[in-house]
Amino acid sequence: MRIIVFSIILHWLIVLGCSPLFVGIINRVKAVISGRRGPSIFQPYFDLFRLMQKQQIYSRTTTWVFRATPAIVLASMLCVALIVPFGKIAAPIRFSGDIILVAYILALARFFMIISALDTGYSMEGMGASREAFFSCLAELVLFMNFITLAILVKKVSLSQMIGSDVPLLWSTVGAVLIMVVVSFFVVLLTENCRIPIDDPETHLELTMIHEVMILDNSGVDLAYILYASAIKLFIFAAILVPIIIPFKTGILWSDMCVFFAGMTGLALLIGLVESGMARLKLNRVRNFLLIAFALAFFGFIVTLWRI
Amino acid sequence: MFNGASIELKDVPILQKSDFRVRVIGACNEEGARLANFFGTEQDDKSVRLFALLAFDEESSLEMISTIINREDFSFDSLTNELLQAHYFEREIAEQFSLDIKNHPWLKPLRSHTKGTYSFYHIDGEDVHEVGVGPVHAGIIEPGHFRFICHGEEILHLEIRLGYQHRGIEPMMTGLDLHRNVLLSESIAGDTSIGHSLAFCEVCEALSGSVIPSRAQAIRAIALELERLSNHVGDLGALSMDAGFLPVSAYCGRMRGDYLNLLLALTGNRFGKGLCRPGGVLFDIDAEMAEDFYRKLKKYKKDFENVSDLLFTKPSVLARFEGIGVISSDQAKKMGLVGPVGRASQIERDVRIDFASGMWQFNHVPISLGATGDVFARAWVRKQEAMRSLEFLLKILPCLPKGEIFIKPGPMKSGQLAISMVEGWRGEIIHVGITDDHGGFKRYKIKDPSFNNWFGLAQAMRNQEISDFPLCNKSFNLSYAGHDL
Numbered sequence: 001m002r003i004i005v006f007s008i009i010l011h012w013l014i015v016l017g018c019s020p021l022f023v024g025i026i027n028r029v030k031a032v033i034s035g036r037r038g039p040s041i042f043q044p045y046f047d048l049f050r051l052m053q054k055q056q057i058y059s060r061t062t063t064w065v066f067r068a069t070p071a072i073v074l075a076s077m078l079c080v081a082l083i084v085p086f087g088k089i090a091a092p093i094r095f096s097g098d099i100i101l102v103a104y105i106l107a108l109a110r111f112f113m114i115i116s117a118l119d120t121g122y123s124m125e126g127m128g129a130s131r132e133a134f135f136s137c138l139a140e141l142v143l144f145m146n147f148i149t150l151a152i153l154v155k156k157v158s159l160s161q162m163i164g165s166d167v168p169l170l171w172s173t174v175g176a177v178l179i180m181v182v183v184s185f186f187v188v189l190l191t192e193n194c195r196i197p198i199d200d201p202e203t204h205l206e207l208t209m210i211h212e213v214m215i216l217d218n219s220g221v222d223l224a225y226i227l228y229a230s231a232i233k234l235f236i237f238a239a240i241l242v243p244i245i246i247p248f249k250t251g252i253l254w255s256d257m258c259v260f261f262a263g264m265t266g267l268a269l270l271i272g273l274v275e276s277g278m279a280r281l282k283l284n285r286v287r288n289f290l291l292i293a294f295a296l297a298f299f300g301f302i303v304t305l306w307r308i
Numbered sequence: 309m310f311n312g313a314s315i316e317l318k319d320v321p322i323l324q325k326s327d328f329r330v331r332v333i334g335a336c337n338e339e340g341a342r343l344a345n346f347f348g349t350e351q352d353d354k355s356v357r358l359f360a361l362l363a364f365d366e367e368s369s370l371e372m373i374s375t376i377i378n379r380e381d382f383s384f385d386s387l388t389n390e391l392l393q394a395h396y397f398e399r400e401i402a403e404q405f406s407l408d409i410k411n412h413p414w415l416k417p418l419r420s421h422t423k424g425t426y427s428f429y430h431i432d433g434e435d436v437h438e439v440g441v442g443p444v445h446a447g448i449i450e451p452g453h454f455r456f457i458c459h460g461e462e463i464l465h466l467e468i469r470l471g472y473q474h475r476g477i478e479p480m481m482t483g484l485d486l487h488r489n490v491l492l493s494e495s496i497a498g499d500t501s502i503g504h505s506l507a508f509c510e511v512c513e514a515l516s517g518s519v520i521p522s523r524a525q526a527i528r529a530i531a532l533e534l535e536r537l538s539n540h541v542g543d544l545g546a547l548s549m550d551a552g553f554l555p556v557s558a559y560c561g562r563m564r565g566d567y568l569n570l571l572l573a574l575t576g577n578r579f580g581k582g583l584c585r586p587g588g589v590l591f592d593i594d595a596e597m598a599e600d601f602y603r604k605l606k607k608y609k610k611d612f613e614n615v616s617d618l619l620f621t622k623p624s625v626l627a628r629f630e631g632i633g634v635i636s637s638d639q640a641k642k643m644g645l646v647g648p649v650g651r652a653s654q655i656e657r658d659v660r661i662d663f664a665s666g667m668w669q670f671n672h673v674p675i676s677l678g679a680t681g682d683v684f685a686r687a688w689v690r691k692q693e694a695m696r697s698l699e700f701l702l703k704i705l706p707c708l709p710k711g712e713i714f715i716k717p718g719p720m721k722s723g724q725l726a727i728s729m730v731e732g733w734r735g736e737i738i739h740v741g742i743t744d745d746h747g748g749f750k751r752y753k754i755k756d757p758s759f760n761n762w763f764g765l766a767q768a769m770r771n772q773e774i775s776d777f778p779l780c781n782k783s784f785n786l787s788y789a790g791h792d793l
Contacts, residue, residue, distance in 0.1 A: 034558030123439045127461075127774070197624065200552040204446040205778040207439075208550070278624040280552030283461065283775040285627070 007092040008082060014089070015081040018261075019235035020044035020228070022268050029272025044231065051224035059217060061121040069116035070218060070225035076109035077232040084239050085160045087260025088253050094160040099147045102159060103140065106192075109229070110136055117214035124206045128213035131283070135198065135210065138290040139191040145297035146181050146188070149304050150244075153177070163243040171247040174307055180300035182245055187293035189237040189271075191286075193230065196275040198286050208283070238267045309370040311663035314514040314726035317742060320359070320374050325384065328360070328375035333390045335362045335371070342644050343387075344370070344729075345738050346397035348405050349751040354379055356405050361727065361738070365662045370727065383408035386415075393644030396759055419471030419792055428467055431457050436464065439774065443472050450788035458774055466769040466777075468762055473792035481752035486512060486586055489749075493739075494581045497756055497790035502528075502535045503732030504754070504790075505584040507739040510665065510728035512586035515720040515743055522667075522709040524588035529667035530601075530704070531571065531580050531589075533697040536733035538567035540648075540690040540697075541612065543785050547687050548619055550779045551628040556619045563615065566608050570601060588714035602705045609698045616691045629684035633768035633780035636681055645764045647735020647757045648693060649784055652678035652685035659731035673700050686783040720747040734758060734787065756790030 024041035031038020058067065083098050085091040114133055117125040150162040153170055170178055191198045194211035206213050215226050242263040250256055281289055309315065323331060335341040344363035348356045355378045362371040377384055384401075386409050387394035399418040402409045409415060417425050430438075436459055443451035451472035457465040477496055481489055493508035494501040506528055513520055545560025568578040575583040575591050583589050593601070619625055635645070640653035650657055658675045660668045676692035678685025722745045730737045735757030744750035765784045769777060 030554055034555045035562070036558055123437060124441075126437075127439070196552050202554075203550070203552070205550065206446060207441065207777050208775045208779075276555055278553070279548070279622065279628050281624070282628055282632075283773055 004092055007090070010089065011082055011086070011092055012078060014086055015078070015232055015235055016228075018264075019231040020048060022235050022238065022264065023231045025265060025268040026272045026275070029269055030276050033272070033276040044227075048224050048228055051227070052221055054220035056218075056220035056222050059120060062119050062217070065112070066116045066119045066217070067222075069112045070222040070229075072112045073109045073229045074225040074232075076105045076112075077229045077236070080105045080236055081232060083159055084236050085164065085243075086239050087243065088256040091160045094158050097157050099151070099157060099159050099162065103143060103147075106233075107136075107140070109233075113214055113226075120217045122217065124213050125216060127207075128210055131210045132214060135191055135286055135290065138287060138294065139188050142184050142188050142290065142293045142297045145294065145301055146185050149177060149181055149297070149301045152301075152304050159240070163240055165249060167244055168247045168249055174304065177300045177303050177307070178244060180296045180303075182241065184293040184297040184300070185241055185244070187290065189234075189241060190274070191290060192237060193234040195271060197278055197281045197289070200280050208280075235264075238264055242267055309372060309727065310368070311370070311659070311665045311727065311729045312510050312514050313370070314517070314721070314724050315372075317723050317725045320372050320725060322357075323373055323375050325375050325377070328358070328373060329385060329387060331373055332360050332362065332387060332394075335364075336391050336393065340364060340366060341371070343391065343393045343397065344736070345740060345753065345755050346394060346401070347740070347753045347755075348377075348401045348407070349742060349753075350405065351376075356382075356407060358384070358401065359725075359740070361740070363663075365657055368662050368664075370663070372725070372727070377407060383410055385410050386412040388412050388414070392642045393760075395643075395763060417471070419474045421471055426469065428455050428469075429457070429465060431464060435459055443469075452788050454777075456769075456774055456777070461773050461775065463769050463772050463774050463777070466766045468766050470762065470788060470791050473789045475789075475793065477793045478752055478754060481754075482749045490585055496754060496793065497758075497787040498579065499539060500535070500732045500734065500737070500756070500787065500790065502531045502580040502584065503730050503734075503737050504739075504756075505581075506532060507728045507730040507732075507737045509584045509586045510730070511726045511739045511741040512720065513717060514726035514728060515724050515741060515747075516586070516717040517721065518587060518715060518717040520588045521712040521715060523592075523711045524713045525666040526704060526708050527574075527589045527591070527593060527713065528584055529671075530593070530701060531574065531583050532730070532732075533701050534567050534571050534574075535580055537694050537697050537701075538564050538571070539733040539785075540694040541567065543690055543782065544616065544619060544687060544694075546782050546785070547629075547683070547779065548625060550782050551625050553619070553622065553625050556615055556625075559611075559615045559618075563608065563611055566604070566611075570604065573597065573600075585714070587717040588712070590714065592713050593708065598705050598708060602702065605698060605701055605705070609695075609702070612694060612698065616694075620688070620691065626684065628779060629687055630680070630682060632683040632776050633772055633783065634680065634682045635764055635768050639767060640681065640764065643764050643767065644760050645735075646760045647731075647733075648676075648689045649686060649761050649764060650735065651676060652689045653681035654679065657736070659729045659736050663729050665729075667704065671700060671704060673697070683780055683783040722747045732757060734785070734790075735761065754793060756787055756793075758786040758788075758790045761786050762791055 023044045028038050028041045080102055082093045083091050083102050114129040117129040151157045154162055154166045194201055199210040218226055246263045336343055341362040341364045345361035348358045351357055355376055357374050357376050359374045386398055388398055398409050398412055401407055403418050403420055439456040439458055441454040443453045453469040455467045456463050490508055494505045496504040541560050542564040545557045549557035571580045572578045583591055635653045637654040640650050640655050654677055656675055660673050661675055673696050676689050678689045720743050722743050725742045728739050738755040740753040741749055742751040768780055
């Protein structure tokens with residue numbers, strides 16, 4: 001019992017401690033490529049700290065849904081974090097079929113984000129909500145396709161095992177499938193975390209936003225919760241992707257942890273590069289982009305069935 | 309008449325109301341003219357005299373005609389149904405003089421915000437929803453209200469409501485002395501201070517009959533082109549920012565600063581305030597500065613070539629720019645669009661060529677045309693114009709005319725009407741000044757290019773995706789203050 005409590009706390013410390021840094025690295029990469037010095041990589045921590053000290057303002061049209069959402073979203077992300085292993089640090093909660101729980105806790109958070117946006121009664125938040133619902137529907141298809149492929153490959157339905165120690169062996173046998181999984185999962189990562197080319201986290205234009213427009217009415221601690229939750233979500237997705245990409249394990253705890261965090265940093269750099277290297281997609285092309293990712297994931301699935 | 313001309317007010321032909329109408333519509337629809345300006349002025353007997361400035365771009369000639377609307381029959385048959393260009397002008401006249409414009413299809417207040425006078429267009433239906441944006445916007449832009457009627461993500465109709473920045477500049481211009489007028493003209497639109505102050509100075513010089521030294525004209529041209537460069541480069545950066553392409557937006561932001569710093573070195577103000585005064589300019593470019601500018605501009609040109617290549621060769625950027633907010637050449641002609649926006653729709657219209665004055669009489673800048681009328685064409689025209697401005701500057705900087713930079717203008721003649729046109733970076737700026745019996749302004753009419761182009765933006769957005777609006781809006785980049793006056 002004590003071990004579980006300890007491991008839960010360790011997990012939370014890692015995810016709460018590192019996730020803003022991940023965002024900070026991405027922002028710094030983007031700044032450097034644009035020829036700017038850019039903010040410190042610790043800026044997201046200062047932002048969160050500043051927001052935590054601010055007062056919330058609620059519009060008169062909102063109800064308890066709007067007030068409860070930030071806490072629900074943050075709590076959901078903390079729950080999901082417990083199911084995801086961080087490199088050599090095993091997930092505190094793992095059981096057969098836990099990927100379904102991961103997918104639906106994420107969906108729960110999204111559901112509350114969407115109804116909280118609708119709760120404000122602002123037409124643009126409604127538009128953002130409808131875009132979010134539509135695109136995450138498509139992204140979920142890809143996500144599940146990838147999970148199914150991985151589950152068939154390792155013959156387990158627990159996230160800890162699907163991205164666990166068996167994966168390195170797979171690169172030598174079904175590397176092609178894993179490449180498809182990695183690419184399509186990377187697209188899901190970009191979509192779910194509203195990065196360029198799907199969404200632009202830095203735009204100030206309400207009409208083009210997807211995720212950002214839904215939190216326009218949130219302020220103070222509420223906003224800090226939501227931003228923190230977004231950072232954690234990005235961190236979790238990266239933590240799922242990195243063990244698949246890195247095809248070797250040393251077996252020693254500390255060196256494996258170093259490899260994991262180096263991989264995470266590398267992924268943050270990659271996201272920063274992708275964001276600097278291309279413009280946003282036109283909104284009605286996003287679905288094509290996601291369908292291409294789905295096609296890849298589906299193809300990977302077919303190849304897996306055929307190989308096995 | 310020509311650009312920078314001054315004529316006796318009584319020499320402007322006065323036509324019967326019906327003849328006036330026939331002449332304006334005939335000239336525009338058949339003889340290839342356009343309605344460059346259309347405004348009224350109240351006379352001593354409370355009647356209103358309407359002036360129409362017809363511009364024949366191909367022949368480089370201007371024609372001014374007028375008609376008188378008596379108080380007994382205080383109405384005017386709208387031109388808009390036959391001549392769409394008159395749309396905004398007639399709304400302005402109706403608002404300024406409470407003149408009854410008959411059969412105007414869209415007679416709504418233009419700037420006034422009196423309660424209960426404005427009703428937005430409305431579409432019924434369950435699937436249709438309205439989105440209102442502004443007047444307070446995110447970011448640092450001016451106030452304006454945009455009402456979208458959408459079906460899902462598609463815009464069916466956009467209505468733009470302005471007037472939040474109305475300061476009453478036109479009436480203010482009549483009560484002041486020249487020293488304060490010129491300061492006012494610099495503040496008509498903050499990003500076009502040189503364009504507007506230049507137009508004002510040319511009106512004053514035409515009215516006082518003074519010819520300014522050619523060195524002053526050259527310095528004015530340099531300042532105007534620097535203003536154009538800084539804004540066009542800034543616009544390209546803003547466009548790539550809205551497309552989500554960050555590197556170019558950061559580079560362009562820096563390059564815009566380079567040009568503003570040149571203006572700072574020349575005038576002591578980043579936006580060139582305090583340079584143009586009736587009679588010349590207040591700051592000279594000495595040999596050392598000319599050489600410094602030349603060297604810097606050479607370098608900036610290389611920078612700009614690299615950055616614009618990066619922008620215009622990126623497939624993901626082009627995918628955002630192409631086919632968005634298309635205005636056909638025919639539509640643009642009907643609405644009378646001016647400036648880069650018009651040229652992007654193949655409207656060959658540039659005051660620097662058509663009605664060249666000052667330095668442009670001797671140095672021709674080629675017209676930059678776009679082919680497709682979409683966001684891409686508007687961005688491309690800006691890029692071309694920036695390149696040509698750079699070439700122009702590099703051409704005239706080493707051989708600036710010698711001589712004075714300022715001569716004291718004489719007093720303005722009484723009972724005159726003077727016109728000046730300037731191709732500001734947004735397009736054609738027209739100032740018309742009418743003097744009273746003592747040589748002061750009786751009426752001062754300002755037309756910013758935004759006044760022509762705002763309606764074009766509303767039309768360009770039809771059947772587009774609402775998420776493309778910010779990009780399309782940036783590609784027009786119109787002035788709110790210039791429209792609201």
